[in-house]
Amino acid sequence: MSSVTLSDVEKYYGPLRVVHGINLEIESQEFVVLVGPSGCGKSTTLRMIAGLEEISAGTVAVDEKVMNRVAPKDRDVAMVFQNYALYPHLKVFENIAFGLRIRKEPKEHIDKTVREVSEILGLTPYLDRRPAELSGGQRQRVAMGRAIVRHPKVFLFDEPLSNLDAQLRTQMRAEIKRLHKRLGVTSVYVTHDQVEAMTLADRIVVMNDGNIEQVGTPMELFTNPANQFVAGFIGSPPMNQFEGTVSANADGLFASVGNASIALPEVNNVQHGQAVIVGIRPEHISIHPVDGLPSIPIALDLVEPLGSEALLHASIDNQPLIIKAETHGDIEHLNSVSELYAPTDLIKVFDKDTGAVINSHPTGRIAS
Amino acid sequence: MSTATDKQPLPARRPKRSLKDRTTWLSDHIRNEWRLYLMLLPTIIWFIVFLYKPMYGLQIAFKDYSIFKGVAKSPWIGWEHFQALFSNDQFLRAVSNTIKISALNLLFGFPAPIILALMFNEVLHAGYKRAAQTIVYLPHFISSVIIAGIVITAFSPSVGIVNTVLGWFGFDSVYFLTKPEWFRPIFVGTGIWQEAGFGSIVFLAAIAGVNPSLYESAVVDGASRWQMMWKITLPSILPTIIIMLIIRIGNIMEVSFELIILLYQPATYETADVVNTFVFRQGLQSGQYDFAAAAGLFNAVVAFVLVMFANTLSRRYSRTSLW
Structure with missing residues (x-):
């Protein structure tokens, strides 16, 4: 060979x-x-x-x-x-x-x-x-x-x-x-x-x-x-990406996306006030409360049922996002979703100018 | 590997429609597409006026035609003209000459444009290819009278280039166009020179339609250009070759009338006189319109039978046909 x-x-x-x-x-x-x-x-x-x-x-x-x-x-x-x-x-x-x-x-x-x-x-x-x-x-x-x-x-x-x-x-x-x-x-x-x-x-x-x-x-x-580019190309649907500004408080780093705050993982090389792109995969997002994670308000647009899963088309501060959620045989409960929870360790932070990832993690844990 | 779930192509089947349905469909179709039918109309009129209406005059082949009595009032005489035709040595000679010249044309003239197209396809230099194509297309656009003039001059015993070249090698001058044995080669050769280039266009178009990935795949498989020509190009353009062959066979009795009239002379009638020139001499020069019409009708019937025969054969053996 x-x-x-x-x-x-x-x-x-x-x-x-x-x-x-x-x-x-x-x-x-x-x-x-x-x-x-x-x-x-x-x-x-x-x-x-x-x-x-x-x-x-x-x-x-x-x-x-x-x-x-x-x-x-x-x-x-x-x-x-x-x-x-x-x-x-x-x-x-x-x-x-x-x-x-x-x-x-x-x-x-x-x-x-x-x-x-x-x-x-x-x-x-x-x-x-x-x-x-x-x-x-x-x-x-x-x-x-x-x-x-x-x-x-x-x-x-x-x-x-x-x-x-x-x-x-x-x-x-x-x-x-x-x-x-x-x-x-x-x-x-x-x-x-x-x-x-x-x-x-x-x-x-x-x-x-x-x-x-x-x-x-x-x-x-x-x-x-x-x-x-890779984040947007690999995965179906691709990774959600929002423009945000880095801020910090006693609990850690956050990215402000409009009125919403998304908790960021530990990233060394970002500065307060820096504009970044926050990425989270649709399947990593939870629509149920997760201990220690702040809720992020969303505006739900439509629900696309796929059978065992459904795609929720929504937006944060007018920036579109897709959530992949389990239906458990019924999509009615998905129509009332108004907030999401983004696991910090699965969030990717990209440099807004170069598009390169700022943080990376070796594991591929999927949020339940 | 599993094959059970593969879809098999099914032959399309259209349900039979009643006559009323079909009439309604046709009237709706014409109402919707009247612009297309309007564009078709001039061609239909041309066919009626120049091809179908003259068929009315074909009946004079079975009549003792008099221009004073007209077509309708001339008396019927049955197959008399045809009996006369088949006992006329000149007509039989013309039929034999037509078939021989057509056979030579088919043998040498039909493959010529195919070979030219294949050669052009192998030329990689675009500029050279364009120039070569233009040069071989040109003779098609020259009038037959000029072509005949060029041929007569080229083969002239005194100033012709052919005899000049023969002279260089010590041969005596030959007056080719008065020699019956030279007429057919000169005529067929002239036809190839005049039409092979233009005729290659249709084959070049067919070659252009061959899927390029067939060649790429063959290149990766290790095929040479020669192998690709034989194993891909020729089989791919075979349907076009067959269609052109059927059309050619249909025209087998239609030897280039003008060029023969321009090149032949009584000394070469023996090999040059064809049915069309016979009809021309009998009908227009001797005024035997009915006799000439019978000869022309015979020509047309033979051509019709030939094209039907070729089409049927082609459909049976190559699945390609005109209809």
């Missing part, structure tokens, strides 16, 4: 720089997800690893061998595309066998390998069909079969599930994870869907505007976002 190393990788389209010198170490057998909004450079980065885009500066190495000048076919990587990239005129068998035929592998080997891979992916009954005669999920499996059949060093996935409906996406997500566990091939996966990133990744790379904002395990990113 193989590692992938990106060192100071840049990409220019004419004068426009779309990837700003990124550095990333992907370990052997690791499943790394590049996530970020549209246009953040994640697909371009993946395509540079594949060799489909020229690298403007820096190096991409697979197993410490620099690949900048190596043709895509010689990089021993396989790529799964967003729109499957299946040959419409070829049957499933031939689509899967394409890469092997191009490499002039012996017929018996092709036949054996394709049938093995089809078995793994549950495609055996469909080998004689053309792509147009398959469902979206089956087509995606054929696309994966084409990648697997070559036994590459690295799998590259470019938003492979974004053309599928929500139900099928969940199912395929699990299948990809199972497949990775079974094959153990180093994988780089691009998506803009943070749920996909959280569920699939060993490590997530959050990208924004051609830069890497943070690299970490899903739980690290969730509990310890490095900045406002």
Whole structure:
């Protein structure tokens, strides 16, 4: 199995720089997800690893061998595309066998390998069909079969599930994870869907505007976002963020948000009167009184029931926030919520100017 | 891996509607979309005036037509003209020439624009590609009279470039356009030079429609440009090739009439005279309108049968057809 190393990788389209010198170490057998909004450079980065885009500066190495000048076919990587990239005129068998035929592998080997891979992916009954005669999920499996059949060093996935409906996406997500566990091939996966990133990744790379904002395990990113961008991107719904001013009294630090005061965790490097961004995840907020925590008045706007949970859309001093609360089978009691309790140790404080987190904590305790 | 929950694509089925429903739907549709139908009207009128109304005159193929009696009052004579046609050596020669020239056109002229389009697709330098395309499109916009003039001059025994070059290698001058054996190669070659470039546009458009990720996927799989052309580009544009082939087969009896008229001469009738030039000579030059109409009708029926045949074959074997 193989590692992938990106060192100071840049990409220019004419004068426009779309990837700003990124550095990333992907370990052997690791499943790394590049996530970020549209246009953040994640697909371009993946395509540079594949060799489909020229690298403007820096190096991409697979197993410490620099690949900048190596043709895509010689990089021993396989790529799964967003729109499957299946040959419409070829049957499933031939689509899967394409890469092997191009490499002039012996017929018996092709036949054996394709049938093995089809078995793994549950495609055996469909080998004689053309792509147009398959469902979206089956087509995606054929696309994966084409990648697997070559036994590459690295799998590259470019938003492979974004053309599928929500139900099928969940199912395929699990299948990809199972497949990775079974094959153990180093994988780089691009998506803009943070749920996909959280569920699939060993490590997530959050990208924004051609830069890497943070690299970490899903739980690290969730509990310890490095900045406002990551906090707002990871999590569903994302972290609530309010503008406030730091003040202190005998009980500790507070952030004044309008008329409300939010108790802050111990932070060394803030000053009285400093403008900060206070962040708290919707699932960390309690709507029931918690000992030692001051109540924060809110104006409830609407309640969105999701079944066992509900999303409460509200505001503090006209700054919107979302609370995730348990319904216990009934949402009536949620319509009268007028205050919340924010556990101090789960609150994040961000610098208002740089967006960087001021405090961080290693644990990921969820408020009950 | 589980497949049980995957959705299978189901064929769309429209419930049958009664005649009344369909009439109501049509009138509503026309009322809503009258602007589109209004735009369609000039074309429909053109078809009626220039293609359907003249069909009334087709009946003279079965009549002893007299311009003084008119189409309606000329007496019916049944299949007499057709019997005369099939015992006319010149007509049979014209049919044979038409088929031979069309076959050559199909064999060499049909693949030419496809090959050109594939070649253009491989040219990476945008400026060079544009220049090359413009150069090969140009002959299409030149009048057949000028084209014929260029050909006549090029093959002239005294000043033609072909004979000049042959002269450099010690060959005697040949008056190509008076040699029956040279007429078909010159005619087919001229047709390719004039139309291959312009004809490549439709194939280039088809190539432009091929999903680029098919090529990217093939690149990652290790395919060369040559392999991509054979395994991706050609199969992807096959439906377009088939449609164009059906149209071409439908026009198999329609050999470029003007160019033949301009290039042929009695010395080359043996290989150059086609049904259309035969009809032209009989109908307009000899005044045998009824006889010429019979020849023209025969031409049209053969073309119709050919296009039906090609379409049916294509639908059966490639699932691509005009209708």
